[in-house]
Amino acid sequence: MNWQAFWLTVRLAAIVSTLLIAIGIPIAYWLTNSRWRWKFLVEAAVALPIVLPPTVLGFYVLVALGSRSPLGRWWESLTGHTLAFTFEGLVIGSLLYSLPFAVQPFAASFGGVDPSLLRASASLGHSPVQTFRRIVLPLSKTGLVTGFALSFAHTLGEFGVVLMVGGNIPGVTRTISIDIYDQVQTANYSSANCTALLLLIVSFVVLSIVYGLNRRPWAVGPWR
């Protein structure tokens, strides 16, 4: 059991899903409220990672953001290294990869807030920001937790992007899924089994939280 890879992956997933709360809320808010005619194009772009193979994303991170591209050179002059083979590279790749898993539940729950409450809040003198903070956010708690948990779980299970841009460096980019892959390749089945089982359990628990929260009769409490 490779605990270093396990904690590295948990750290990656925690950072990514936290950042996605910050990035995802404004995007989801805009998607819910905008009446722009071309909004559907943004919606499609946000949903892309759901259908795009991870290899496409990995390819772009490696080549379009590599040291041969202007963007990659800019990043290199800023940080002194390329995105590939670094933990930041994995964070950026995972942010893109898990974006829809955060934004879509956020947007769904923002859209589910009763508009009369928003009008009442506005007529009582609240600014849109105050209304969002005091009415929309508290009423969207379930959606926020769902988005956080789904993007966490999705990052936990990421494999293709990491295999393509990670470079398999222990303690830096060797995530749990890569570790399982290596164990299987070297026919070290008992270790692979142990790690795979742990990942299975963690993923199941995270998804149970999501579906449990979204179960209607539990609006009051799980004991009913």
Place this chain on the structure above:
Amino acid sequence: MSKLLALLLLFAGAFATAQGITVAAAADMSAALPQLVASYAKKTGQAVKLSFGSSGNLTNQIRNGAPFDVFFSADEEYPQQLIIEGLASKETLYRYAVGRLVLWVSGDSPLDLSKLGIKALLDPSVKKISIANPAHAPYGRATEAALRHFGIYDQVSSRLVLGENVSQAAQFVESGNAQAGLIALSHALAPALKDKGRYWAVPLDAYPTLNQAAVVLARSKQQDAARRFLEFVHSPEATSLLTSYGFSLPAEKRQ
């Protein structure tokens, strides 16, 4: 509806069996073997499907029932293991070449490989060095041995990035994400990389010989076709193609 489905499955099955043999090959053959297969097809009309990976990876797939007919390994040890496990036939084992490890940098690199040799890796401009994964790729193990042979393993180990196989190691350095790479000579000489960079051949005494060996797999349902293809690999035509990709001949074939 179910009849239609059955018919479809029947067709799928028919196509799967009638399409010639499948060869699993070490990643360092990814440039040379398609050429070999093309001239074999021209000669005999027999199609050969190719599947590339690291030798360790492929060995593991074969153990788990992968439908391959012939296995080209970058390291003789893997076919030997399969023979012991009864998964490959001993009398077909054939050392077809010796693989060469090279240090490769892209054309825009300032490093003078002919002067520096392996010491080029110690240059501060080399931030990442791509190698094949030593856990299951023979070139990775050869690289590790060579770095220890030159006594610089500890100095460079923190800058090593591991490719899934030696092809990915080449891709990491070719794309500029790593500044130097230890790759197969067959890749350095392949059209995709040939004009893009320079290489320095790591001396043969720095790492255990990469004896490349091929073997027909016991589970193959096309034993004859598989053996015929391997026969072709013995031929002078195939041998000269392999040498043009930088493979040297095994000791017993050298005159």
